[in-house]
Structure formats: structure tokens, C-alpha cells
Amino acid sequence: MADWYCYRDKVKMLETEVKLSYMQLSQRIPGLRCPVCGECYLTEEIVMNVVKEAEAVIYGK
Numbered sequence: 001m002a003d004w005y006c007y008r009d010k011v012k013m014l015e016t017e018v019k020l021s022y023m024q025l026s027q028r029i030p031g032l033r034c035p036v037c038g039e040c041y042l043t044e045e046i047v048m049n050v051v052k053e054a055e056a057v058i059y060g061k
């Protein structure tokens, strides 16, 4: 995973697990958290995968 930096604190983000709710599904996915302000980030790639999976379950694709 590439290094990400908090836009506020300019510190390196730590890898963490983020609880994401999308439609009726909630799941834990790998994300990034700022150790200073606690802001959680998800990369676009991860979000796209989660959305795709959730839609597959809901719509039976």
C-alpha cells in the first residue's frame, strides 16, 4: 500500500480496520487512520470493491 498523509497534520497515516456501512451491509475493511486527529480514510479502490460486493449481494448479480 502506498504511503498516505493526513491533509491536516501532514503525518503518515496508519493502516487500520474501518467499519463501513453501505446500504444494509456493514463490514470491516482495511483503511487508513491518522494517529493525530483520528480521521479515517478509505482508498477509492477499496470503496469501489466494497460497493461492488454489496451490490452483488443485494441485487443477486
Ligand SMILES: [Zn+2]
Pocket: 006, 007, 008, 009, 010, 034, 035, 036, 037, 038, 039
Ligand atoms: Zn490528521
